[in-house]
Amino acid sequence: MKDRRRSGENWTQKKRRQLNALFQIQGGKCFWCKCDMLPPGSHENRRGVKPPLNLATYDHMDDRHSPERGKHAGEFRNVAACWKCNFERGRQGHLATPIEQRRTDSKRHPTPPDGWSR
Numbered sequence: 001m002k003d004r005r006r007s008g009e010n011w012t013q014k015k016r017r018q019l020n021a022l023f024q025i026q027g028g029k030c031f032w033c034k035c036d037m038l039p040p041g042s043h044e045n046r047r048g049v050k051p052p053l054n055l056a057t058y059d060h061m062d063d064r065h066s067p068e069r070g071k072h073a074g075e076f077r078n079v080a081a082c083w084k085c086n087f088e089r090g091r092q093g094h095l096a097t098p099i100e101q102r103r104t105d106s107k108r109h110p111t112p113p114d115g116w117s118r
């Protein structure tokens, strides 16, 4: 448990440092909605306490659909985004998953229809 905790802290520290840098680069504006964000670290993560909607969070942009794909193979472009945008983007991604896909994921072998032979 000690090791796990320590590595988690290192990862968090690294992320926080990158988020701070991104926050400076973007002038404190959300990458998506350009709102003024609260500086990272101004909200202490606690159970049951929701972060402010404009809190700066660490987000990554999926370059899968970018024409530049291939130049940065396997890389994500990291951006600072407000908590609200980060949260909503995540939810939209989930909803965008086709229902058939979700069924396949949750139930590996649904009841085959009549005449199903393979």
Ligand SMILES: [Zn+2]
Pocket: 030, 031, 032, 033, 034, 035, 081, 082, 083, 084, 085, 086
């Ligand atoms: Zn935003």
